[in-house]
Amino acid sequence: MILLCPGKGLKSMNNECGNQKECRLRQRELFNLLQTVKFWCKIILYRRLIQVFGLEVLFMEMLVFGIAAAVSYWYETEVFLFLGSAYVTCRFLYKWYMPLLETWPPEHGETGRRVLGCLPPVSLAIILFVLLTMASYDVVGIWVVFYILMGYAWICGGVFMMECLDLSWPFDAVHLDNKAAVFPAAGGFVGVTLIYAGANTGDGPGWWVVLFAAGLGLITWLGLALVINLLTDISERVSVDRDMGSGIRFCAYLIASSLILAYASGGDWTSTQATLMEFSVGWPVLPLMLFSLAVEWFYIRPSRSLEDNRLQANILPSVLWGVIYLVYAGIVLLIFHGIPERISGGVLL
Numbered sequence: 001m002i003l004l005c006p007g008k009g010l011k012s013m014n015n016e017c018g019n020q021k022e023c024r025l026r027q028r029e030l031f032n033l034l035q036t037v038k039f040w041c042k043i044i045l046y047r048r049l050i051q052v053f054g055l056e057v058l059f060m061e062m063l064v065f066g067i068a069a070a071v072s073y074w075y076e077t078e079v080f081l082f083l084g085s086a087y088v089t090c091r092f093l094y095k096w097y098m099p100l101l102e103t104w105p106p107e108h109g110e111t112g113r114r115v116l117g118c119l120p121p122v123s124l125a126i127i128l129f130v131l132l133t134m135a136s137y138d139v140v141g142i143w144v145v146f147y148i149l150m151g152y153a154w155i156c157g158g159v160f161m162m163e164c165l166d167l168s169w170p171f172d173a174v175h176l177d178n179k180a181a182v183f184p185a186a187g188g189f190v191g192v193t194l195i196y197a198g199a200n201t202g203d204g205p206g207w208w209v210v211l212f213a214a215g216l217g218l219i220t221w222l223g224l225a226l227v228i229n230l231l232t233d234i235s236e237r238v239s240v241d242r243d244m245g246s247g248i249r250f251c252a253y254l255i256a257s258s259l260i261l262a263y264a265s266g267g268d269w270t271s272t273q274a275t276l277m278e279f280s281v282g283w284p285v286l287p288l289m290l291f292s293l294a295v296e297w298f299y300i301r302p303s304r305s306l307e308d309n310r311l312q313a314n315i316l317p318s319v320l321w322g323v324i325y326l327v328y329a330g331i332v333l334l335i336f337h338g339i340p341e342r343i344s345g346g347v348l349l
Contacts (some may be wrong), residue, residue, distance in 0.1 A: 061088045065153050073208055078146060081207065085149040092156035093120060099170035112173030112182050119186060120152075123193040127151045130197040134266075136204060150207065151196050158192035158218055165225060166235040180238045180247035187251030191258030195221060198262025204269035212272070216279050217265035221258055224289045228253070232296035245299065245314030252322025253292045256329035260285045263333055284332045288325065295321055 068084025100113045131144050139147060159169075165184075172181035199214035228250075229235050237246040264282025269275065299314065 061091050061153070062157055064088060065157070069208075069211070078207060082146050082149065085146070085153040088153040088156055089149050092152060096120065096170075099174060109174035109177040111179055112177065112185075115182050115186055116169065116173060119189040123151070123155060123189065124148065126190075126193050127197050127200070130200050134201040136200075136202065139200075147200060147207070147210070150210075151193070151200075154196045154211070154214060155189070155192050158195075158222075159189055161218075161222060162188045162192075162225075164222075165229050167239055172239050178239065178242050180242045180244045183244075183247035183251035184235075184238060184254065187254035191221060191254040192218065194255070194258040194262040195265055199265040201266035202268040209269045209275075213265040213269075213275060213279075216275075217258075217261040217282075220282065220285070221254075221261050224257060224285065225254065228289065228292055228296065231293060232300060234296055237300075243314065245318035246296070248315065248318040249292070249295065249299075249321050249325075252325040253288070256325040257285050257288055259326075259329040260288070260332055284328075288328055291328075292325070 064084050065088050068080045072078055072081035072084075097117065100117055127148055128144070131139055131147055135147070163169075167181060167184055167188075169181065169185040169188075172178045173185050195217040196210075196214045199210045199217065204210065234246050234250050237243040238250065261282050264279050264285075267275075267278055299318075
């Protein structure tokens with residue numbers, strides 16, 4: 001950047017600025033001012049993006065987790081990540097349960113409080129089952145605790161990232177007593193858990209390959225859910241219209257798609273390129289997403305109606321659609337991906 005002092009020539013520049021040193025000092029001050037303005041513009045932009053995507057509540061937790069993971073990877077020790085994951089886990093469980101306990105009167109949002117309160121223990125059971133049966137041979141003892149804590153830290157990020165779907169689980173399901181929002185909340189929590197648990201299956205050199213594989217599954221899963229939400233406004237039908245059928249269908253889709261992507265995220269680690277290629281076995285999630293889009297487009301107009309009887313009439317068909325989603329995921333896992341061969345091969349032994 002070249003800045004000249006006012007004037008038409010060197011003589012006028014020397015007269016107005018005094019000397020070259022003073023002129024350069026003014027240039028440096030102006031440069032520093034521009035850098036300061038640029039810095040704060042970035043801060044404002046980043047903060048706005050954090051607010052738009054619903055990440056403000058977990059910024060500190062994810063910062064701690066990211067720093068702990070980076071330090072652990074650099075120094076080749078899991079101690080820092082263990083402590084960081086424990087911190088994030090405690091913060092996450094505190095933020096998850098406090099809104100459930102502070103609701104008044106106690107009977108308000110009782111269904112939401114009971115369901116949301118059971119989700120962390122359910123996720124613990126899923127992760128623990130996978131670690132004890134399908135994880136690497138060296139995941140024993142304290143390492144089981146390590147991967148459980150890292151799993152809760154991962155769930156913390158995944159669950160709150162789902163707020164970009166315009167659904168606030170504690171606010172909608174508990175404070176507003178919106179029973180339709182309970183289903184996507186449960187489906188989202190279980191979906192994030194299944195993807196992380198799936199990434200733990202198979203042998204690998206360390207914890208970083210688990211995060212890499214789980215990241216592939218989570219990004220794909222969340223991206224497809226965003227497409228459905230943008231094209232069908234399903235979150236608005238759940239949160240505003242309180243359409244129970246939309247909540248049931250979206251819950252079933254989230255769980256079914258996570259089952260497919262959980263399998264795609266698992267397996268033995270050989271290399272980054274091989275993992276990316278092997279993740280392509282999750283392609284059956286795309287037909288599932290397209291089928292879910294077709295179903296939601298069919299239900300858009302009925303769910304916009306203000307007639308409660310029509311909304312209630314959608315519950316039974318929505319349960320049937322949800323069963324179809326889950327059956328499809330089961331067929332994909334049991335037939336197309338050869339789960340019976342893996343079980344017979346001793347994976348679960």
